[in-house]
Amino acid sequence: MKTFPTGGVHPSENKLSSGRAIELLPLPEVVSIPLAQHIGAPAVARVAKGDKVLTGQLVAEAGSFMSANIHSPVSGTVTAVDMQPNGQGLRQMMITIKREGDEWAEGIDRSDKLVRECSLTGPEIIARIKEAGIVGMGGATFPTHVKLSIPPGKKAEALIINGVECEPYLTSDHRTMLEHGEEMLVGVTILMKAIGVERAYIGIENNKPDAIAHLRELAAGYRGIEVVPLQVKYPQGGEKQLIAAVTGREVPPPPALPIDVGAVVCNASTTYAVYQAVQKNKPLIERVVTITGKGLKEPKNLLTRMGTPIQSLIDAAGGLPQDAGKVINGGPMMGRAMVNLASPVTKGCSGITVMSGRDAVRREPMQCIKCAKCVAACPMGLEPYYLSKMTQKKGWEELEAQMITSCIECGCCQSSCPSYLPLLDWVRLGKQTVMGLIRARSAAPKK
Numbered sequence: 001m002k003t004f005p006t007g008g009v010h011p012s013e014n015k016l017s018s019g020r021a022i023e024l025l026p027l028p029e030v031v032s033i034p035l036a037q038h039i040g041a042p043a044v045a046r047v048a049k050g051d052k053v054l055t056g057q058l059v060a061e062a063g064s065f066m067s068a069n070i071h072s073p074v075s076g077t078v079t080a081v082d083m084q085p086n087g088q089g090l091r092q093m094m095i096t097i098k099r100e101g102d103e104w105a106e107g108i109d110r111s112d113k114l115v116r117e118c119s120l121t122g123p124e125i126i127a128r129i130k131e132a133g134i135v136g137m138g139g140a141t142f143p144t145h146v147k148l149s150i151p152p153g154k155k156a157e158a159l160i161i162n163g164v165e166c167e168p169y170l171t172s173d174h175r176t177m178l179e180h181g182e183e184m185l186v187g188v189t190i191l192m193k194a195i196g197v198e199r200a201y202i203g204i205e206n207n208k209p210d211a212i213a214h215l216r217e218l219a220a221g222y223r224g225i226e227v228v229p230l231q232v233k234y235p236q237g238g239e240k241q242l243i244a245a246v247t248g249r250e251v252p253p254p255p256a257l258p259i260d261v262g263a264v265v266c267n268a269s270t271t272y273a274v275y276q277a278v279q280k281n282k283p284l285i286e287r288v289v290t291i292t293g294k295g296l297k298e299p300k301n302l303l304t305r306m307g308t309p310i311q312s313l314i315d316a317a318g319g320l321p322q323d324a325g326k327v328i329n330g331g332p333m334m335g336r337a338m339v340n341l342a343s344p345v346t347k348g349c350s351g352i353t354v355m356s357g358r359d360a361v362r363r364e365p366m367q368c369i370k371c372a373k374c375v376a377a378c379p380m381g382l383e384p385y386y387l388s389k390m391t392q393k394k395g396w397e398e399l400e401a402q403m404i405t406s407c408i409e410c411g412c413c414q415s416s417c418p419s420y421l422p423l424l425d426w427v428r429l430g431k432q433t434v435m436g437l438i439r440a441r442s443a444a445p446k447k
Contacts, residue, residue: 325360
């Protein structure tokens with residue numbers, strides 16, 4: 001069974017909602033839409049307080065090439081364009097809309113009819129994806145039109161679809177592959193056409209045998225698409241780990257990118273969104289979000305409009321349990337703890353995990369016993385304990401030399417530490433600081 005060669009861990013899967021079909025979450029009365037739902041420059045608002053908007057209407061335009069359009073998830077009246085707290089309590093610019101129905105913008109095909117044939121050229125496909133505001137929906141939120149725009153001198157050889165979903169608890173990609181597999185495969189052919197490749201691989205971990213069997217049966221009707229079962233190992237959903245597992249090629253350290261080994265990687269839910277954008281002219285205004293946790297009455301997979309308050313998803317799953325200690329945007333390995341449950345669902349929100357009881361409490365850190373388990377677990381071949389110590393000592397030059405920017409913030413180091421050291425916290429801080437120093441250096445006037 002294929003997998004990546006370096007590091008990795010095996011956390012408890014806890015896929016509590018894998019057998020739960022996607023349900024439609026009722027529309028919220030008010031939505032808050034952040035202008036920064038993607039990597040890159042925030043979008044620029046194109047509406048003002050008092051404006052009437054339709055579902056699917058452009059409300060914020062990409063602020064640069066590395067940015068993404070944002071569309072209204074409901075119809076109604078704009079009540080504010082101002083700073084509001086996000087899930088971590090940090091204030092950011094958002095558009096607030098009071099829903100007054102669900103009247104859709106003209107030209108969006110809302111039917112369930114499958115549209116297989118795509119007559120658009122590669123550049124036309126990329127332009128439509130850009131117009132629809134599609135970004136990576138696995139959490140990275142990289143604008144998809146940027147990923148598909150192959151730099152001069154580079155050549156794509158294969159498309160890899162990320163159906164791994166290795167993060168514990170989360171099942172939104174799993175259910176999307178099962179319930180929208182045909183549309184997803186059409187999306188694969190569209191992406192293949194956009195980047196000019198003849199081969200595509202769909203990587204799925206072996207703990208999803210139903211998805212593997214379902215997509216293999218469907219893929220028999222499509223040329224050049226292969227479903228690749230993978231060994232269960234976290235973080236196999238990381239781009240570099242997935243490329244290594246599927247193709248055997250290893251992406252060099254930064255600034256190298258997947259395209260340097262001929263690969264373009266797209267998430268399974270992103271691929272479905274590409275189908276909807278290109279074949280149905282539907283912008284990215286909704287997504288499947290897993291609401292899960294051992295203490296929840298009903299873990300679910302909910303089709304949710306962007307801007308919906310997180311609290312609405314928790315209520316749909318039976319409300320917070322009495323012993324709830326932490327709510328995480330994402331999963332327990334890479335997600336971020338939330339302090340504001342009124343904050344909205346965004347394009348990169350694949351799940352909300354409620355941690356209860358002992359699972360929600362950090363253990364008291366102890367002295368390092370120098371076991372090197374964090375080194376063995378790191379999928380990037382780094383030395384997390386050393387990076388943590390150097391961050392505490394503010395050794396920025398040494399951290400840069402030790403390639404701290406290669407860290408993918410997967411949390412393998414911290415989860416494997418028998419002394420419960422907050423390794424990821426320190427490494428994340430060190431990485432952010434070093435990246436800031438690199439940006440400042442590159443922006444400084446040349447002498």
